[in-house]
Each structure stands twice: as structure tokens, then as C-alpha cells.
Amino acid sequence: MNSKTADRIATVVLVVIAAVIVSILVGLxxxxxxxGLRYVSFDFLTSPSSNVRAGGGVRDQLFNSLYILVITMIxxxxxxxxGGIFMAEYARPGKVTDIIRSCIEVxxxxxxxxxxxxxxxxxxxxxGWGYTILxxxxxxxxxxxxxxxxVSEDAIxxxxxxxxxxxxxxxxxxxxxxKTVILPSxxxxxxxxxxxxxxxxxxxxxxxxxxxxxxTPRLNYLDWNPFSDRSPLNIFRPAETLAVHIWSVNTQGxxxxxxxxxxxxxxxxILAVLIFNLLARWIGTLIHKKITATK
Amino acid sequence: MNTLTTTILDVKNLEFFxxxxxxxxxxSMQMEKNSITALIGPSGCGKSTFLRTVNRMNDLIPGAxxxxxxxxxxxxxxxxDINVVALRKEIGMVFQKPNPFPKSIYDNITHAxxxxxxxxxxxxxxxxxxxLTKAALWEEVKDRLHKSALSLSGGQQQRLCIARTIAMKxxxxxxxxxxxxxxxxxxxxxxELILDLKNDYTIIIVTHNMSQASRISDKTAFFxxxxxxxxDVTEKIFTAPSNQKTxxxxxxxxx
Numbered sequence: 001m002n003s004k005t006a007d008r009i010a011t012v013v014l015v016v017i018a019a020v021i022v023s024i025l026v027g028l029x030x031x032x033x034x035x036g037l038r039y040v041s042f043d044f045l046t047s048p049s050s051n052v053r054a055g056g057g058v059r060d061q062l063f064n065s066l067y068i069l070v071i072t073m074i075x076x077x078x079x080x081x082x083g084g085i086f087m088a089e090y091a092r093p094g095k096v097t098d099i100i101r102s103c104i105e106v107x108x109x110x111x112x113x114x115x116x117x118x119x120x121x122x123x124x125x126x127x128g129w130g131y132t133i134l135x136x137x138x139x140x141x142x143x144x145x146x147x148x149x150x151v152s153e154d155a156i157x158x159x160x161x162x163x164x165x166x167x168x169x170x171x172x173x174x175x176x177x178x179k180t181v182i183l184p185s186x187x188x189x190x191x192x193x194x195x196x197x198x199x200x201x202x203x204x205x206x207x208x209x210x211x212x213x214x215x216t217p218r219l220n221y222l223d224w225n226p227f228s229d230r231s232p233l234n235i236f237r238p239a240e241t242l243a244v245h246i247w248s249v250n251t252q253g254x255x256x257x258x259x260x261x262x263x264x265x266x267x268x269x270i271l272a273v274l275i276f277n278l279l280a281r282w283i284g285t286l287i288h289k290k291i292t293a294t295k
Numbered sequence: 296m297n298t299l300t301t302t303i304l305d306v307k308n309l310e311f312f313x314x315x316x317x318x319x320x321x322x323s324m325q326m327e328k329n330s331i332t333a334l335i336g337p338s339g340c341g342k343s344t345f346l347r348t349v350n351r352m353n354d355l356i357p358g359a360x361x362x363x364x365x366x367x368x369x370x371x372x373x374x375x376d377i378n379v380v381a382l383r384k385e386i387g388m389v390f391q392k393p394n395p396f397p398k399s400i401y402d403n404i405t406h407a408x409x410x411x412x413x414x415x416x417x418x419x420x421x422x423x424x425x426x427l428t429k430a431a432l433w434e435e436v437k438d439r440l441h442k443s444a445l446s447l448s449g450g451q452q453q454r455l456c457i458a459r460t461i462a463m464k465x466x467x468x469x470x471x472x473x474x475x476x477x478x479x480x481x482x483x484x485x486x487e488l489i490l491d492l493k494n495d496y497t498i499i500i501v502t503h504n505m506s507q508a509s510r511i512s513d514k515t516a517f518f519x520x521x522x523x524x525x526x527d528v529t530e531k532i533f534t535a536p537s538n539q540k541t542x543x544x545x546x547x548x549x550x
Contacts (some may be wrong), residue, residue, distance in 0.1 A: 173380065
């Protein structure tokens, strides 16, 4: 076999693999939407779920998913980016840094159910909060942090050294250089990492079962006082997310329309992730254009 | 050379180590105010290391250390008590590869000014125009100050890097092969600019380009494997060098 044929075969094989991957994705997506979208209606999105009767919606679950995502990101983004900055810019190569790096790697390979159990011990029992949004968000932070640290570190390391030197040579401190030159250049990659992490948060069920719980109190969306029991903004209330709802309806649901609800909820979940991704990317691009002055 | 010139940098027995490896072996030389000193020599001879020791850029390299003294207006720059941030404001640096920040042309100049608490729009505007004019770039970019600096050509980018250094009003400028990555026309412009800058600044330039060194510098130092072989008036170095090695190098027999 000459090299030309080998090249041709390799090309064909790679194209086939790519096609398989794309068709699996598209197939999955189409299947979920096809089966789910017909149950998604305005009513489905705006009514609370029901425990026994048919016709319940996913209003609270959808809100909970988004709200837990926001709280998780508020906690984990500063920590993750801070960790990344430390690992890339301040940590001196040596034993301590190596230990930190292996800890991060071990942490990132922990099964989410284990993180859920850890969360149950730490954020539910030890703190005495019970099932709360904050507990869920903290468990998801543990789950997300390794990825965010890793992504931020890599993003910062790929910023050209010349840029950093250029800023330092102008008599600017290391920290100010990080803030004004390095982070803006690393921003697109960090954003991609944050979006991937949010996708994991949206879809995560196991880590939330024992931390944010399987129930949601009756919410009053007009009550914006974050300390009131029925306020959706209260971070010390239990909150069932969409992913958890899909799981619980399927495993222990008593409602007659299990299939409709779980298919509909799956479609909503997928669309929510998709819309969130597109929005985040769009806003990210706008911000990046603004800093780099490119049109 | 007349005897009235004042010494601005006085290097005394400077040695530099990367870990165990010695890259600069006990160099002593003096640079005069408002002069251009060219550092020449083959790759790896220690000239860039020397240059980066002056503004302490080598501090970034783990395990690197310098011994000896570099006196700037009587103060030893290598001392531990030196505030490197303040030092780098006095002694600016331009690198081999143009490295504008991925921001607008305007922001590239104001980047360091804003850090130094200059916030007034009128003042910023004025410094931007002044430094771009001095860097002979103002006419070319005045209508697109808020466009990305990366949209400029390589030569313009390098002049922008010189402009942002000028904006800090340094006294000494270190140029590390500033035009080696540029095309001949941009190169000529940058050279012309360097000659202009001599009136206001003391310039030390590392270059691989012999004709460039002979065209623009007042004094030339020839480095070879970490030693300062010869340091003299440029004309003498290029017409009647006293050292055999220097003569071989400038006539292109090695390096």
C-alpha cells in the first residue's frame, strides 16, 4: 500500500468517525425534542409540578435549575479563576505545587454521587441547614472547581509571554498586569470553560439529590424578599432542579402522566442548556470585542 | 569623545548566572547620557542577558541571579531594596517581537498611564498624541486611535511599542533587536526614530545587524561567550578594531 492510498483511507475513516459522532448528537437531540416538545406548552412552563395528579408543570424546577446555576457560578467562578491565576502565575514549581495539582486531579475524577454524600455530611448535616439551594450550590462548586481551576490555568498559560513582559517592562506590577493584560487575553478560553461547567451544573442530578433535595416549597414569585420562606430567591430553601425532577418522576413518581412530564422536562432542559450556551457565548464575544477594540 | 559627557549607567564587574551556568563573565562598562550604545555579538554571547539585567527583567527567570553592580545615577540597580516597578518606569524596554496589547491603539498607550493614576481625559489625550508623534506614528494612526493595535503593520506595531514606552517618560531605553522582525522599510523608519530619540534618551540597543550598529550608535560593545571583548567608539570598532576577534566578527568570518 503506498502512502497515497494510506492517506485516502485515513481521510475516509476520519470522516466516517466524525459523521458518526455528529449523527449520534443530532439523533439524540432530535429524539428528545421530538418526544418532548409536544408536551411543552406555555402552561407546562408556568404551572407548578404535581405529586399525584396529572397535568403538572415544571415552572419551579426550571427556575431552580437556573437559580442554582447562578449561585454556583457566583461562588465557583472567583474561586476557580483565582485558583487558576495562582497555579499559573504564583505557584513556584516544587513539591507543594505538585501536591496541589494532584489534589485537583483527584477531585475532578470524583463521582458526583460521592460529592453528593460529602455535601450531605458537610452542607446539610454539619451546618444544620437541611436541604438548601446554598448546600446544593456548594456541592456543585466542589464538583466544578477542579475543572474551572484547570481551564483557567491553561488559559492563562497560553497568553503569550511577550504580552506579560511588555506590561511588566512598563513598570506595572504583576497583579495589575494579570488584571489588565493577562485575564482579558485569557477571557475567551475561560468563558468556554465556564460554559462547559454550567452545562454540567444544569445536567447534574446525583450531587443535588442529597443537598438541594427532592422538593420545592410552594413559591410565591411576587415575594422578592430573599429571607422569606416562600420567596424563590431564598437560598436556604430546598429546591428540586429539572434534572433531579426527571429522575424522581421516573423512579418514584405517583402521577399518571410520568412519560409526558419527563419527556417534556427533558426537552425543556436541553433547550435551556442550548439557549444558555448561545447567550453566554454571544455576551462573551461582545465583551471581548469591547476590550480588544476589534469589530 | 569629549570629556564633558556624563555617565548615566556604570556597570561594575557584572556576572550573571542561569542556575549554575554563567552567561555573563564580569563585565565593566560605562554608558553616557544621551548616547546610543550598540551591543553586538553572536547569538548566546550574553548581550541580551546583559540588557535584561539592567531593568531586572531577568528576575522573572527562576534560579537566575546577578552579581556585581549596575550604578544608575549612583544607585545600584541590582540591590534587593530596589523597587523594580519604579525602576522599569525610569528604564524602559522595547522587545524584539512587537508586542502590542490586544487593545485599541489608544489603550496601548494609556495602559501604563492609568496604572499611574493619570485619569483626566485631556491629559491622557495629550500624552497619547505627544508620544505617538515622537514615535513618528501619529500621522498614520490619528484617525483610528480606537481601532485594535493588532490591525497595524509590524513596523507600526513596533513604533507603537516605542510610543508606549516614551509615554512613561523614561531616561534610558533598552532596545532588544527592535527591528530584526521587520521589513527593510519599517526597519529604516525605526532606525530613523531611534536616532531622533537620542536627544531625549539614553539608548542601549542589542542588534545582529552590523550596518545598523555602525549607522546609528555612538559606541559599540562586542560581546563574545559572556565576555566584553571590546568597547569603543563605533567608528573605531568598525574601522580599526584593536581585538582580533572583533575584527573577525564584524567582517563576517563567524557568528
